[in-house]
Amino acid sequence: MSSINEPADPLAKGTFATAKQAWKDLFIWKQRVVVRNEHGEEHTEWKSPDPLKNPISLMAQLSAKDWVFFIVGFCSWSADAFDFHALSIQTTKLAKFYKRSNTDISTAITLTLLLRSIGAAIFGFAGDKWGRKWPMVINMIILGLLQIATIYSATFQQFLAVRALFGLFMGGVYGNAIAMALENCPTNARGLMSGILQQGYSFGYVMAACANLGVGGSTDSWKTVFWGGAGVSIGVGVIRIFFPESQQFIDAKKAGKRTKAPGVFWNETKRMLGAEWRMCIYCIVLMTWFNYYSHTSQDSYTTFMIASKELNSAAATRASILMKTGACVGGTIIGYISQWFGRRRSIIVAAIISACLIPAWILPTTERSLSASGFMIQFFVQGAWGVIPIHLNELSPQAFRSSFPGITYQLGNMISSPSAQIVNAIAESHFVTSVTGKKVDAYGPVMGIATAIIATGIAVTTAFGPERKGREFEGPPVAPIVAKDLEEGRISAEKNNVNAVEEVTEEPGLSEKKL
Structure with missing residues (x-):
């Protein structure tokens, strides 16, 4: 953003004052930015957004080292998503294998999401204290081993226990991955790179769907997909060993921040929570909406096409691949546009458009039409998500940029953890008439109504929430003392x-x- 050197009122203090200021700022094209000088003194001024630049030129601003950090973060997040969706996209196979209902199998998804917040706290704080590298290495290797353990789970109870442990270690990936990938990006390239990074999640889904399509529809074929996920996760963990620590962490360590005793770090954490509790709660609420948004609209979509639209497994998987291809494209484009249009405006517009597309999303009956409508709605669902990595990074307290995004994201995941189970339970207890005249599970109406409510909640919450676009990441954190x-x-x-x-x-x- 280019400065116009126009002083602005300081950021509001207090919940209602912040909401009021945020609502007014939403309709002001200029951005209220806190500027810090070399002495650490801060003031607030208005800045005009820079015009959108050629994305190739934005990418060229990243150095080779920046690209290493970004690619490793992207691969970690993609492997994490592959492992998660290896289960959600094969719900019907697992239900047949364990002789359980789809709702019972989705209990594993609930347990995974429920325990991710604990892993986010443990490995997020580890990333802030000891660096991004080794917590991520440990996470990825153990995730791969737990994928293998899932394959050898002989009973449904063993299966649930392993997936609960999987969630614990899965939770540690997101915070460290986005901190490592984005904190060294040039300011005006953050929106684009945030959109690309977030689509690692969709890319992981596409890889899992392609693997599922490749192994066929037999009941035992789910194990092959899990073997593939194990190899990807362990491979990323091993590769990460050979790359350096995050430059941001190295700078902080050189400045002496990490030479403090462990008690000091936890004291700083408590002081941060005391000062930033409103921001923590807001981000948790926002991430709860967003996690409901993605899981409600995607986790049961393959099941929806098989059970309600009566497509075979191969056709449903192909439609799922195209759906998440739309997510990859939308997240990248809208994340890129947010650098000019604003983080909050981009999220709000994408959420509203996705709500308007719901009828076109759930009413079609053929593979082609379901593929096209799935592509379009996920373009905007994941388009809104594409803004989230950099939005959370910009809202994070400076010294906690590894732990804060991961913890708030995973707490939102924990609260929204029953989403797939709720959708399956309601859909399996209500019925609609299919195009062939059969009574089928009501996945379409359930997913449509839920997504409309969630998209509205996201738009309202974002409209009254803060934005820190253009916030400076450079330099080690400074701890002011009066x-x-x-x-x-x-x-x-x-x-x-x-x-x-x-x-x-x-x-x-x-x-x-x-x-």
Whole structure:
């Protein structure tokens, strides 16, 4: 964004004041931006969005090292999605294998999503404290091993237990992946790269669907897809070993941030939560809506085409592949446009359009029409999602850019974890008449009504929420300390288990401690 050097009112404080300011800013083309000078002093001013640039030139701004970080983050997120969708896209096969209903099998999806928030907290904080590299390596290798364990689950109870453990380790991938991939991107390339990165999730779905199509429709063929997912995850984990640590973490370590005792890190975490609790709650609510948005509209879509539209497994899988191809395209394009149009405006418009497309999405009866309508609705569903990685990064407290996005995202996942199970349970207890005159499960109406409610919730929540587009990521986090605290001894080297305070600088209106 280009500055027009026009002062703006500071960011509002308080829930209602922030919502009021956010609603007004939505209709102002200029962006309210907090600018920080070399001394750490901040002021707020209006900036006009830069015009959209050639995406090739934006990509060219990334250095070779930036591309390494981005590609590894993308591959990790794609492998994570492959592993998850290897189950959701084969629900009917697993139901036959374990002699259970589709609703029973979707219990595994609920358990996976439920426990992801715990993994996000553990590995997110590990990423902020010890770096992005090794937590991700551990995550990916264990995920691969748990895919193998799923294959050898002889009973349904063993299957559920393994998938619960899978969710624990799956939760640690997202935060570290997007922090590593985006925190070194040039400011004006973030929207484009965020859209591309988020579509790693859709790309993983496409890979899982292609694998499912390739192995055929036999009941035991689901195991082959899981073997493929295990190989992808372990391969990404091993490859990550040979690439360097995130530059952002290295800079912070050189500045001395990670030389502090463990107690100091957790004290900082508690202070961050005390200061940013409103932002935490807002992002959790937003991510709850978004996770319902994606899981409700996609996890049961293949089942919908088989059970309600009476397509065979191959036709339903082909339509699913085209549906998620639309997601890849939409997420990239709308993420790119958000750099000019704004994060919130892009999300709101995409959500509203997706709601308008619901009739065209659930009413068709042929493979071609279902493929086309699925492509279009996922273009906008994942288009809204394409803005989320960079939007969460920009809203994150600076020192917690690995843990904050992952934890808020996975807590939203935890709250929305029953989404697939709810859809299956309601659909299997209600019936509609198919094109052949048979009574079939009512997946279409259930998914349509739920998606309309969720899209409306996303639009409203986003309209009254904050935006920090253009926020600076560069430089290690600075921990401001007021002079009064220093004078009264409330923050001391002994209390925080710090061996020494090397330098304390005080300027008018600014006191800062450097460790």
